Amino acid sequence: MTDDVVLEGVFAQGGLLKGNVKPSYDVKLNEREIRLTREGDFIIGFGRDAAPEHKLTFSAPNGERHSLIIDVKQRTYPTQSIKGVPQKTVTPSKDKLARIKRETALVKNARKTDSSLLYFLDDFTAPMRAPITGVYGSQRIYNGTPKRPHYGVDYAGPVGAPVYAPASGKVTLVHEDMFYSGGTLIVDHGYGLSSTFIHLSEVVVKEGEDIVAGQEIAKVGAGGRSTGPHLDWRVNWYGTRIDPQLVLLIAGDK
Ligand SMILES: [Zn+2]
Incomplete structure (x- = not known):
């Protein structure tokens, strides 16, 4: 099921990721509901001090569910x-x-x-x-x-x-x-x-x-x-x- 998921961008604190899944899926970042476009596009972002790991969960209409762990690179700031x-x-x-x-x-x-x-x-x-x-x-x-x-x-x-x-x-x-x-x-x-x-x-x-x-x-x-x-x-x-x-x-x- 995660084969259907496209996720690109900078996987780091302060980064923005663009994703695409089947529009019928339900997507959650940690516990947060993520809104999809009609084409299944979405974005998620990580703050300056975001934790190193985040869970992205996809649920299909038939109840099938899959999670991805996103590794967020930790940065040091000047x-x-x-x-x-x-x-x-x-x-x-x-x-x-x-x-x-x-x-x-x-x-x-x-x-x-x-x-x-x-x-x-x-x-x-x-x-x-x-x-x-x-x-x-x-x-x-x-x-x-x-x-x-x-x-x-x-x-x-x-x-x-x-x-x-x-x-x-x-x-x-x-x-x-x-x-x-x-x-x-x-x-x-x-x-x-x-x-x-x-x-x-x-x-x-x-x-x-x-x-x-x-x-x-x-x-x-x-x-x-x-x-x-x-x-x-x-x-x-x-x-x-x-x-x-x-x-x-x-x-x-x-
Ligand atoms: Zn300024």
Whole structure:
């Protein structure tokens, strides 16, 4: 029965796998139900600190069941010390906490989007061609204070440089100025896969708008917790943070 299963991608923490099975199967990752397209396509993703082994279970309509163990390569992440970000973004004052909480909820909610768009199956391309100055998973120390890891890939670029859609999708969130992330844009690619773009100076698309791969969607900025102008691009599978560079790797684009 597992002969019918195709699974490809990067089998590592931060990796995204694309799979295909008979559409009549029921698929579970550990205990989690995985949604299939009508063609039997699906994706699953692994977070920065995902365990080394995960169980993928396939059940046929006749009750026949089979499991695969997926080995997820454990990575080590660099530490990056960043000095010169606005100190108010490292130790926010109490009166900012309500705002931060509100904004976090907006982002979380957008990433929960569970649409039937099929663009998650497309090959992604980098949102801009520029030197990479920050990577997924790195432990960040801001102005000497250890903070949460970095989950995006950073591209250096001048304020106003165009940002292009890495794949087609629908805009689920536009925010002019979030406390940590400045100008923020989230695009849904379907089946839980989303792209988030932060520190933007301008977003040139609207919430609810359908966008196509390669279209200009925003401009680079330096808002939020940032030392200078750059694009920070993040990829999520629902709440799970994926390494954008691994998504490009399976598409053959680096
Ligand atoms: Zn960043």
